[in-house]
Amino acid sequence: MIDVDALRDSYISTPSKLVMLVVDGLGGVPHTETRLSELETASVPNLDRLAQRSACGFTIPVLPGVTPGSGPGHLALFGYDPLSHFIGRGAMEALGIDVDLREGDVAARGNFCTVDSGGRLVDRRAGRIASEVSIPLCHELDGIDLDGLDLRVYPVEGYRFVLHIRGAGLSDRISETDPQATGVPALQAKALAPEAERAASAVREFVTRAAEVLRNEERANMVLLRGFSSLPHLPSMGDVYRLHPAAIAAYPMYRGLATIAGMKVIPTGRTFAEEVNTLREHYDDHDFFYIHYKPADAAGEDGNFDAKVRALEELDTQLPRLVELDPDALMVAGDHSTPAIYGGHSWHPVPFLVHSRWTMGEGVHGFSERAFAAGSLGRMPATQAMLMGLAHAGKITKFGP
Amino acid sequence: MIDVDALRDSYISTPSKLVMLVVDGLGGVPHTETRLSELETASVPNLDRLAQRSACGFTIPVLPGVTPGSGPGHLALFGYDPLSHFIGRGAMEALGIDVDLREGDVAARGNFCTVDSGGRLVDRRAGRIASEVSIPLCHELDGIDLDGLDLRVYPVEGYRFVLHIRGAGLSDRISETDPQATGVPALQAKALAPEAERAASAVREFVTRAAEVLRNEERANMVLLRGFSSLPHLPSMGDVYRLHPAAIAAYPMYRGLATIAGMKVIPTGRTFAEEVNTLREHYDDHDFFYIHYKPADAAGEDGNFDAKVRALEELDTQLPRLVELDPDALMVAGDHSTPAIYGGHSWHPVPFLVHSRWTMGEGVHGFSERAFAAGSLGRMPATQAMLMGLAHAGKITKFGP
Numbered sequence: 001m002i003d004v005d006a007l008r009d010s011y012i013s014t015p016s017k018l019v020m021l022v023v024d025g026l027g028g029v030p031h032t033e034t035r036l037s038e039l040e041t042a043s044v045p046n047l048d049r050l051a052q053r054s055a056c057g058f059t060i061p062v063l064p065g066v067t068p069g070s071g072p073g074h075l076a077l078f079g080y081d082p083l084s085h086f087i088g089r090g091a092m093e094a095l096g097i098d099v100d101l102r103e104g105d106v107a108a109r110g111n112f113c114t115v116d117s118g119g120r121l122v123d124r125r126a127g128r129i130a131s132e133v134s135i136p137l138c139h140e141l142d143g144i145d146l147d148g149l150d151l152r153v154y155p156v157e158g159y160r161f162v163l164h165i166r167g168a169g170l171s172d173r174i175s176e177t178d179p180q181a182t183g184v185p186a187l188q189a190k191a192l193a194p195e196a197e198r199a200a201s202a203v204r205e206f207v208t209r210a211a212e213v214l215r216n217e218e219r220a221n222m223v224l225l226r227g228f229s230s231l232p233h234l235p236s237m238g239d240v241y242r243l244h245p246a247a248i249a250a251y252p253m254y255r256g257l258a259t260i261a262g263m264k265v266i267p268t269g270r271t272f273a274e275e276v277n278t279l280r281e282h283y284d285d286h287d288f289f290y291i292h293y294k295p296a297d298a299a300g301e302d303g304n305f306d307a308k309v310r311a312l313e314e315l316d317t318q319l320p321r322l323v324e325l326d327p328d329a330l331m332v333a334g335d336h337s338t339p340a341i342y343g344g345h346s347w348h349p350v351p352f353l354v355h356s357r358w359t360m361g362e363g364v365h366g367f368s369e370r371a372f373a374a375g376s377l378g379r380m381p382a383t384q385a386m387l388m389g390l391a392h393a394g395k396i397t398k399f400g401p
Numbered sequence: 402m403i404d405v406d407a408l409r410d411s412y413i414s415t416p417s418k419l420v421m422l423v424v425d426g427l428g429g430v431p432h433t434e435t436r437l438s439e440l441e442t443a444s445v446p447n448l449d450r451l452a453q454r455s456a457c458g459f460t461i462p463v464l465p466g467v468t469p470g471s472g473p474g475h476l477a478l479f480g481y482d483p484l485s486h487f488i489g490r491g492a493m494e495a496l497g498i499d500v501d502l503r504e505g506d507v508a509a510r511g512n513f514c515t516v517d518s519g520g521r522l523v524d525r526r527a528g529r530i531a532s533e534v535s536i537p538l539c540h541e542l543d544g545i546d547l548d549g550l551d552l553r554v555y556p557v558e559g560y561r562f563v564l565h566i567r568g569a570g571l572s573d574r575i576s577e578t579d580p581q582a583t584g585v586p587a588l589q590a591k592a593l594a595p596e597a598e599r600a601a602s603a604v605r606e607f608v609t610r611a612a613e614v615l616r617n618e619e620r621a622n623m624v625l626l627r628g629f630s631s632l633p634h635l636p637s638m639g640d641v642y643r644l645h646p647a648a649i650a651a652y653p654m655y656r657g658l659a660t661i662a663g664m665k666v667i668p669t670g671r672t673f674a675e676e677v678n679t680l681r682e683h684y685d686d687h688d689f690f691y692i693h694y695k696p697a698d699a700a701g702e703d704g705n706f707d708a709k710v711r712a713l714e715e716l717d718t719q720l721p722r723l724v725e726l727d728p729d730a731l732m733v734a735g736d737h738s739t740p741a742i743y744g745g746h747s748w749h750p751v752p753f754l755v756h757s758r759w760t761m762g763e764g765v766h767g768f769s770e771r772a773f774a775a776g777s778l779g780r781m782p783a784t785q786a787m788l789m790g791l792a793h794a795g796k797i798t799k800f801g802p
Contacts (some may be wrong), residue, residue, distance in 0.1 A: 030761040062800055063779045065788030066408065069801035082801065083407040092802040227802070342759060345799055347792045349777065369777065370764060379779040 001079045010396050013242040018288045018393040019279070020385075022077060022254075023315060024070070025297025027058075027350040027369060029341060031305055038300075038340055039351070040366040041213055043310040044316040047367035050323060050332070051353055055375025055381035055392075056364045058349035059385055061336050067347045070117025070253060071334030076382035078261045078290070082168050087260070088229020090260065094162045095152055095256025098305065101231055106172045106199050109227040110153070112137065112163040112220035112287035113186075119222075121182045125159045126220040134159060137213075137220055144209045146202050161227060163206065171196035174203055176226035188226055203228075236262025238290075241390060246282065248275045249292035260291055272314075278320045283325055291322075300338030301345075308340045329356040329392035332367075333385055350378050402480050402641045408800065416560030417729035417794040419689045420680070421786075423478060423655075424716060427735025428459075428751040428770060430742060432706055439701075439741055440752070440769040443710045445717040448768035451724060451733070453755055456793075457765045458778025459750035459785055462737050471654060477783035479638055479662045479691070487533045488661070489573065489630020495563045496657025498555055502565065502632055507573045507600055510628040511554070511562040513538065513621035514587070520623075522583045524540070525766040526560045527621040535560060538614075538621055544771025545610045547603050564607070564626060572597035575604055577627035587625055606631075637663025638689075642791060647683065649676045650693035659691055673715075677722045684726055692723075702746075703740030709741045729791035730757040733768075734786055750780050757793035 028038035039047075061068040061076050062083065071092050072082030087095075090107035101107055112126040112134055138161050141153040149167035154163055173196040177187045189207065191200035207223060214221045238245050239262065247258030247265045250272070256264045264286070268278040272293050279291055295314050299307035322330065334350035351372045362376045377388070390396045429439035440448075472493050473483030476709045482531050483559070488496075489507035502508055510773040513527040513535055539562050542554040550568035556561055578588045590608065592601035602613040608624060639646050642664065648659030648666045651673070656666045665687070669679040673694050679691055694716050700708035723731065735751035752773050764787045791797045 029759060029765075032761060035761055058779070063408075063788055064778070064785045065790070065792035065797060066411070067792065067797065067799045069799050072801040086407075086801060089802040164475070339759075346759075347789075347797075373763075373777060379781075395556055 001235055007396075007399065010399050011240065011242045011390065012395055012397055014287070014393070014394040015394055016287065017283070017393070018243070018326075018329045018331075018389050019322060019325070019327040020288070020290050020333060020389060021293065021322060021330045022074070022290060023293045023296050023332065023334050025300045025338025025345065026336030026337060027348050028300065028308065029173045029339040029348060029369070032341060036303060037369050038308045038312060040370065041305075042312040042316070044312055044367055046316045046319040046323070047332070048365070050199050050319065050355055051364050051367040051371065053359060053361040054353040054355040054364075055359045055362065055377050056351070056353045056372045058372060058379045059333060059352045059382035060349050060379055061171070061382045065347045067345050068336045069345065071257060074254065074257045075261070077335060077385050079241070079335055079383055079386040080234055080261070081383055085232045085234055087232060088225025090172075091163070091229040091231055092253065093156060093227065094154075094164055096253035097156055097161060097162060098252035098255070099154055099164050101256070102166070103231050104170060105164060106164045106174070106228055106230055107201070108169045108225040108229075110163050111178065111224040112159045112161070113222050113224050114219050115186070116221040119185045121179065121184060121186065122295060123219070124178065124182060124224060129159050130221055131157055134161065134220065137217070140213050141210050141223070144206060144213065146205055149202055151202070151206060158185060159220070165199065165202060169195075169232075170199040172199070172228045172230040174200045174228040177207060178226045180223035186222060190226065202271060205384065213290060230317030231260055234260055234262070238262050239248070241288075241386065241395070243288040243395070244286050245288035245290065246286040247288075247290045248278050250275055251292065251294055254292045263290060268327070272318055276318055280321070280325065297338045300340050301343065303340055303343035305340035308338075328394065329354055329389045331385060331389045333382075350382070352377065352385060354388050358392055402636055403775075405636065405641055408797075411797050411800050412641065412643045412791065413796055413798055415688070415794070415796055417796060418684070418687065418726075418727070419644070419730045419732075419790050419794045419796070420723060420728040421478065421689070421691050421732045421734060421790060422723060423475070423691060424697050424733065424735050426701045426737060426739025426746065428738030429709065429747050430738070430740040430749060430770070433742060437790070438770050439706060439709045439713060443713040443717070443770065444540065445768055447715055447720040447724070448733070449766070451720065451756055451767040452765050452772065454760060454762040455754040455756040455765075456760045456763065456778050457754045457773045457776030459773060459780045460734060460753045461750050461780055461782035462783045466748045468746050468747065469737045472496045472658060472737060474541065474783070475658045476662070478734055478736060478786050480733065480784055480787040481635055483663070486633045486635055488633060489561065490628025491573075491616055492630040492632055493654065494557060494561075494628070495555075495565055497654035498557055498563060499653035499656070500555055500563060500565055502657070503567070505571060505632060506565060506567045506633050507571050507629055507631055508573070509564040509604075509626040509630075511564050512579065513560045513562070514623050514625050515620050516587070516623040520586045522580065522585060522587065524620070525579065525583060525625060530560050530621055532556060532558055535562065535621065538618070541562050542611050544549070545607060545614065547606055550603055550696040552603070552607065560621070566600065566603060570596075571573035571600040571631070573600070573631040575601045575629040577629070578608060579625040579627045587623060590626065606715045632661055635661055635663070639658065639663050642689075642787065642796070644689040644796075645687050646689040646691065647687040648691045648693075649679050650691075651676055652693065652695055655693045664691060673719055678718055681726065698739045701741050702744065704741055706741035709739075730755055730790045732786060732790045736785045751783070753778065753786060755789050756791050759793055772791070
């Protein structure tokens with residue numbers, strides 16, 4: 001958390017309301033032909049109007065040039081240094097399917113794979129089997145019982161699953177079994193630290209038993225495991241900032257990230273409109289709301305410029321229902337940029353604004369990367385976004401006499 | 402190196418090419434009469450065109466307000482924190498004249514000086530004797546033989562020389578002998594730490610022997626030594642960033658700095674045009690090139706505004722020969738600003754751009770301090786320039802899942 005020790009006594013609990021809208025993959029770059037970015041191309045009159053009376057700028061999710069995954073991108077916005085609080089692949093995968101992952105548990109990303117009669121890998125993705133095939137296999141693996149441990153296997157999609165182990169004395173310091181090559185056998189899971197012996201031994205036992213269970217399968221006759229990870233221990237956002245924070249997100253991964261940060265997750269529907277309904281219904285119950293909008297990132301990841309433009313326009317139609325609530329501070333942020341021409345997350349600074357009674361507008365004419373370059377916030381580490389929101393909502397007192 | 406631990410696994414080796422052009426003393430400030438800076442005054446159509454389709458901004462070499470020497474300015478651009486990796490005066494002086502300084506060696510900046518019959522300093526620069534006078538004296542001092550040590554004395558210019566000591570168990574924690582005053586004797590070199598006893602004793606012995614060698618000289622009858630320094634131990638840039646880096650620089654000091662960073666130095670000529678020839682000839686052999694342009698700094702140091710303008714224009718004529726190579730990412734950077742009206746290195750932010758297939762231009766109309774204020778990169782620590790280049794060249798993977 002940003003300078004938590006020095007600022008610890010600066011945060012105060014007040015009745016004021018703070019809303020952080022996180023638009024996943026918000027930022028973009030100009031299209032090669034039109035030379036206009038997704039935000040510049042989209043018709044977003046409500047975002048434009050909001051920008052005209054807000055303080056505008058950019059957040060840098062991790063460091064200039066560093067492209068964040070969703071985990072680091074969100075942790076930073078919640079105030080945690082993403083370089084010192086890492087969430088591994090297995091844990092992220094588990095959070096993404098709503099697994100009840102708790103501190104001390106170990107999760108791994110699993111692949112079904114194909115091995116030949118000599119145990120050598122033929123296909124690391126088992127011919128990309130369909131979920132209809134893999135789901136029953138996951139149920140069979142889920143039946144594997146390891147002494148003294150609670151072991152679960154959850155299907156993700158196609159050949160992918162999550163292995164989740166709960167029990168005393170586990171550690172995630174375990175080497176991966178995926179050799180990232182074919183023609184060779186899967187690797188043995190090894191403890192990378194003495195405290196991981198028990199977990200590594202459990203994983204080896206699981207793999208042996210899984211191979212027995214799957215031995216008659218034609219394609220999915222073996223498993224590979226990687227990204228062994230536990231949840232990082234984070235100070236609760238509510239404790240540090242003296243907030244009663246809530247999260248509203250249609251996608252499980254973002255609910256999981258909010259849980260790690262100590263937010264209460266409010267059940268909601270599958271669309272952003274339903275998320276906004278949920279926010280409005282629970283508006284009296286919390287003083288901080290994180291609300292997540294996914295479609296902009298999904299379109300950017302697909303490299304679909306037009307779809308990202310439409311996703312931003314769709315968001316814009318819902319914005320008035322947030323603004324209407326008139327929170328004491330409203331932040332519009334992004335966990336990272338996802339430029340459609342790049343077709344993935346990128347390192348670009350992410351547009352950020354905060355609106356409150358203290359923002360009168362600063363000549364920024366609309367909501368876009370180019371327009372925000374003239375904003376008063378400049379470029380700031382994403383870890384400082386919370387400070388900005390707290391300040392505008394009157395939740396930080398003067399530092400020092 | 403930038404957060405090397407957290408990002409260690411993010412760097413990937415790829416065939417893509419990265420070129421960092423370092424224009425020494427690049428930045429300036431407006432002329433008192435025309436109110437235009439050197440870059441704004443110069444006709445630099447090629448730099449302007451490049452800026453129009455690049456991501457533009459500024460690097461801050463050390464900290465706002467801190468004027469860097471060439472050492473810190475370059476180390477920062479190579480990704481090393483200049484506040485924690487210091488290169489002392491003696492080492493920089495040695496690098497500047499192509500001394501083969503290696504880890505564990507100790508170098509010092511030497512002055513010939515004049516003392517009276519009582520040993521009191523009369524002139525700390527020996528009447529600024531000419532190189533014709535000092536070079537033969539350096540050869541005589543070079544003949545001093547200290548038991549078990551390899552001691553060398555190299556002329557620099559006029560009254561200045563470099564003392565270079567190689568041997569086991571040396572340390573640079575030695576006090577200076579220059580009292581920075583006349584009318585008093587030279588100081589005794591003292592060990593500032595127990596491990597420096599051997600080196601300090603060697604230095605005292607050298608000074609005694611040098612005084613004997615020089616006793617019949619009228620002006621240069623004694624020596625003063627300061628800036629005792631060894632090379633810092635830096636992680637190799639190639640190892641950290643998984644690059645095969647090369648340096649092309651006409652001036653020895655910059656080759657020395659590149660060597661410290663672990664780059665391979667490619668021999669080249671004395672002009673920038675020859676440097677570019679060298680780059681073109683070796684373009685297939687490396688994936689990262691640092692190429693150095695000196696004249697802008699030299700003109701700025703002289704306080705010669707017009708000469709700096711001409712130096713920038715001269716650079717501009719060569720630029721197309723770099724751009725033509727079409728590197729995956731091309732950075733134009735400076736180690737520090739050298740405003741002509743200031744007549745020396747300064748603390749000002751330094752214009753910086755990166756061009757790649759991901760930069761479409763951002764409304765920056767030309768290559769100047771004022772135009773770059775509208776750029777998307779804002780002001781970033783110079784230590785982050787490499788990250789930006791690596792990102793644009795596709796050499797950093799996503800951080801975190």
